[in-house]
Amino acid sequence: MPAFAVSTPAQTYEAIVERGVLRRLREFIPPRAGKVFAVTTEDVWQWHGDLFTEGMAGREFELLWFPGGEERKRMSSVEAMAERMVELGGDRSSVVIAFGGGIVNDLGGFLAAIFMRGVPVIQAPTTLLAQVDAAVGGKTGANLTSGKNLVGAFHQPLAVLTDPGVLATLPEREYRAGVQEVIKCGIIRSPGLFELMHTCSKHVLTRDPEVVERMIAESVRIKCAVVSADERESGLRRILNFGHTIGHALEAETGYTHFLHGEAVGIGMIAAAHLSHLAGSLGSAARDEIIEAVERYGPFPDLTGIQVESVMGRLDKDKKAVQGTVHFVLVTRIGETEVVAGIEAAAVREAIRLALR
Ligand SMILES: NC(=O)c1ccc[n+]([C@@H]2O[C@H](COP(=O)([O-])OP(=O)(O)OC[C@H]3O[C@@H](n4cnc5c(N)ncnc54)[C@H](O)[C@@H]3O)[C@@H](O)[C@H]2O)c1
Incomplete structure (x- = not known):
């Protein structure tokens, strides 16, 4: 299945579109990485958590729960997740995996962009919208009361892993x-x-x-x-x-x-x-x-x-x-x-x- 290169001054990486690519998730985590944190929502985890765990092939990771919803795509959610990362022992060697729809990709990417001034992120989009748009291109961010996506950062991922198979459960x-x-x-x-x-x-x-x-x-x-x-x-x-x-x-x-x-x-x-x-x-x-x-x-x-x-x-x-x-x-x-x-x-x-x- 196809892989497409994104080449920017900051980073060159691949966006892979492949049924079952999440089964190979561990391959994309740098060998010297420290703790791995997966940002996800309960519904995505219920449907596809087993696939994610299988893909990690025994590599330990911590889950950072995001309750979901545009109204919670806020700086306060990012701050809460960053605090949790510190509690769980996150440091500059940590890696974030954003596993969910576009909101999770935007927030998880933003979290990675600012945690300890920036740690790597892997984007694993699970909605069609996120697969074709939100997860690719390194735009991350959150909403303000005054408008959508008004704070954020460009933070290109290590890789974008698009598994069309997960769309079977999408409403x-x-x-x-x-x-x-x-x-x-x-x-x-x-x-x-x-x-x-x-x-x-x-x-x-x-x-x-x-x-x-x-x-x-x-x-x-x-x-x-x-x-x-x-x-x-x-x-x-x-x-x-x-x-x-x-x-x-x-x-x-x-x-x-x-x-x-x-x-x-x-x-x-x-x-x-x-x-x-x-x-x-x-x-x-x-x-x-x-x-x-x-x-x-x-x-x-x-x-x-x-x-x-x-x-x-x-x-x-x-x-x-x-x-x-x-x-x-x-x-x-x-x-x-x-x-x-x-x-x-x-x-x-x-x-x-x-x-x-
Ligand atoms: N950064 C960018 O370049 C960019 C581009 C386009 C959109 N966006 C952002 O993306 C967001 C919208 O993303 P969205 O449409 O994916 O919404 P979303 O993230 O809210 O996901 C929609 C719902 O589907 C659920 N879900 C996700 N995957 C599922 C699956 N496989 N099976 C069952 N349920 C699943 C989610 O938990 C959620 O309830 C907006 O905030 C928008 O601003 C960003």
């Missing part, structure tokens, strides 16, 4: 939310992947192992290439935000409980497709294809009552606004994008209105 809604990030990868960089999501939706939705592995591998390949070209998001990496600017505003506007992240990105991509068309970058046929692909993997939470003006107000607060200017990723054709600043507010307003209809 349907979480799975579909993750599919939206796969569609995003197709739209921004891979007409072939977009086509697969269009023509093989039955196989995608029944989690046909061969199709699932193909879509994860292609998404991870894209993410690795983009991160290698631009680790710090000063240029190319911004394209990964397609659909996210408005998606984040929707999540914030609804208190982070109404949408799953991938669902908000789905609606954000519909808005971005409308915006690309309104800005003259995208033809109507491609716009409709994008909307159809996104909607095929719904349903989405109820959109009634979400006010266009309130979403507009949230856009300026997005941390991706640079010196007060919101940048949008527009699609010019399937597989190609451009990043544009200074789009007229009326067009943005209309795109949001159309997406919320």
Whole structure:
């Protein structure tokens, strides 16, 4: 199965997409490492703890429990885990393994980034969204009351171990939310992947192992290439935000409980497709294809009552606004994008209105 290299000034490592790779977990722990700490949630451990333990092949480790939930993706959770690491004898030789969904990958990565000024982390993502996005690329962090992911660090892992087999237990809604990030990868960089999501939706939705592995591998390949070209998001990496600017505003506007992240990105991509068309970058046929692909993997939470003006107000607060200017990723054709600043507010307003209809 494929392995993709991520090469950044800080670190070069592999993202491996392989059924059963977690059975080889111990191979990825440096031989001279000290204590190993696994950050995980109870549900993931109940389903897949045996697999993890088998992969450790007798190597001792300590569990750091995270109760789960976006509302607990906070500095206080990281601090509590760091305290626990010290109590359990953690030191500069320790290694963290983040074993769970995107929240665990973000928090576990952040914990590793700041524990004793930084220890290595291995990312072992267990949701589709985390496998194709959150676990790859070294962005780690936590939420503030004022917004999502407003504190964090770039901390590239030793390796990303993606085992598509663990997705068998993922709830349907979480799975579909993750599919939206796969569609995003197709739209921004891979007409072939977009086509697969269009023509093989039955196989995608029944989690046909061969199709699932193909879509994860292609998404991870894209993410690795983009991160290698631009680790710090000063240029190319911004394209990964397609659909996210408005998606984040929707999540914030609804208190982070109404949408799953991938669902908000789905609606954000519909808005971005409308915006690309309104800005003259995208033809109507491609716009409709994008909307159809996104909607095929719904349903989405109820959109009634979400006010266009309130979403507009949230856009300026997005941390991706640079010196007060919101940048949008527009699609010019399937597989190609451009990043544009200074789009007229009326067009943005209309795109949001159309997406919320
Ligand atoms: N760092 C990045 O580049 C990046 C990119 C995208 C998203 N993110 C972050 O990722 C987070 C969302 O991640 P998510 O969608 O994975 O949500 P999540 O981490 O909350 O996981 C969803 C739920 O599924 C459970 N779960 C995980 N794996 C499972 C499995 N195999 N079987 C059964 N249940 C399982 C989790 O415990 C949780 O209850 C957000 O906080 C977002 O900001 C980060």
